[in-house]
Amino acid sequence: MSETKILLSEKEMPTHWYNIQADMPNLPKPALHPGTKQPVGPEDLKPIFPMELIKQEVSTERWIEIPEEVQEIYKIWRPSPLIRARWLEKALDTPAKIYYKYEGVSPAGSHKLNTAVAQAYYNKAEGIKRLATETGAGQWGVALSQAANFFGLECTVYMVKVSYQQKPYRRSLMQIFGANCIASPSTLTSSGRHILEKDPESLGSLGIAISEAVEDAVSREDTNYALGSVLNHVALHQSVLGLEAREQMAKVDAYPDVVIACCGGGSNFAGIAFPFAYDKIVKGAKVRLVAAEPSACPTLTRGHFGYDYGDVAGFTPLLWMYTLGKEFMPPGIHSGGLRYHGDSPLVSQLVHDGIAEARAFGQTAIFESAVLFAKSEGFVPAPESSHAIHSAVEEALAAREAGEARTILFNLSGHGMLDLPSYDDFLAGKLEDYPLPEDSLKEALAQLPKI
Helix, strand or coil: CCCCEECCCHHHCCCEEECHHHCCCCCCCCCECCCCCCECCHHHHCCCCCHHHHHHHHCCCCEEECCHHHHHHHCCCCCCCEEECHHHHHHHCCCCEEEEEEHHHCCCCECCHHHHHHHHHHHHHCCCCEEEEEECCCHHHHHHHHHHHHCCCEEEEEEEHHHHHHCHHHHHHHHHCCCEEEEECCCCCHHHHHHHHHCCCCCCCHHHHHHHHHHHHHCCCCEEECCCCCCHHHHHHHCHHHHHHHHHHHHCCCCCCEEEEECCCCHHHHHHHHHHHHHHHHHCCCCEEEEEEECCCCHHHHCEEEEEECCCCCCCCEEEEEECCCCCCCCCCCCHHHCCCCCCHHHHHHHHCCCCEEEEECHHHHHHHHHHHHHHHCCCECHHHHHHHHHHHHHHHHHHHHCCCCEEEEEECEECCCCHHHHHHHHCCCCCCCCCCHHHHHHHHCCCCCC
C-alpha cells in the first residue's frame, strides 16, 4: 500500500466510540452545581442536555456504540484520509516521517461534525425541536447548523463578535443551513446586555457566548444547549479520529513517536490523542501526546488547575480543569476557535498527570508554518490547525538536528479556505503576537471562585 495516502473502507470505519474514562489512572474531580457547589447529578443537567449525552458524560464504559443513523451520516466523509507529508519532509530536510489526519474533507470543513451529528441525533430522539450554541471561529457553528438541518432541528448560534466580523463566510454557511447566527455579546440575553453595559466595544469571548447560549436554552422548553468542545461526551464522539488514524498507520506498519493537535477546548486533541493515550496507559506505548495552543491564550501552559466556571456569567457547572479565569478576555487573534479560558477536564487531567504535554506558540510563527505547509502539501490549513503544524515542524527540525528517524502524527482539523482574510493580514505583515502579560494573568486568576 502507498504510504502517501492511507485510506480505510466504510467497513473499517469505527462502529464504537472510545471512552478514555475507562482507563485514566485519575479521573477529574466531579463537576459542581453553580449554585449549591455540590456535585451535579443527572437532574441538574436535564434542562439543557438529553439523557443519553448525560449518561455518556459520566460513563466509564470503554466502548460506546455509535448509533446506525449517526454512522450513516458519518459515511458522507468518514473514514477521512491519513496522508504522509512527503513534500513537507523534503522542505524541512528532515529524516522524520510526518503524517497528518485530514478532517477538512467533512462537509463542515473541520472535525466538529463528528460530535455535531451525534448531539443532534440524541436531541432529536428525545423530542427536542431547537438547539442553541456558541461558536468561536465558526467551525462549530457551521457543523451544528448542518447537523441540525440533517435532523430537522432549528439552530441558533451565538458567534464571538470578533470572529463574526473576521470570518463572514462561516456566518453565511450557517445561514445557508437555516441557522440564526448572532454576534456575541448581543442585546438578546441578560448576560450579553450586562457585558455590553460594561464594555460597549467588547469583542466577545467563548465564555460570553456560552453564557448567552445557555441562557437561551434554559428559557425555552423546546430548546437544548449543544457544546462543541470541553465536555466528556464531545471528546468521546471525536475518538473516531484517533481510532481511524491508528488503523491507518498499522496498514503501513508505522506507529507515531509523537501525536499532536491544536487545543482550545480540547475536542480535536482528545479525538486524535485519546486512542493513543489508551496505548500509553494500558499497553505502555512510548508515545508523546502534545497539545498546541496559542501563547495569547495559554490555558494548559500557564493556567491554574482547579475549579472554574465554563462561562462568564457563571451559568454552567464548575469544571475541574486548567483555566485562565472566566473573566479572562483573550485578544482578537485569528485562531478564534482557540480563544477559550478553560479546557477539557479530561485533557487537563492528562496534562496534569504527565500523560500528555502542552506547548504554546505565537500567531506569526503558526502562520509561517501554515504557509510552508500550503506551499508543500497544497492544502491551506485553518489557523487553529496551524498550531499543530507548527509543533510538527519543530519536532521534525529537532529530529534533523538529532539525526533521528522520528515518526510524527498530527491532526489537520480543518481547512482554511474561509480564513483567507487572516492570511491576507499575515501576508501584508499586519499580524502581531500577543504573549499574555503576567499581570493580566494574575488579575484574571485572582477572580477564580473560592471552592
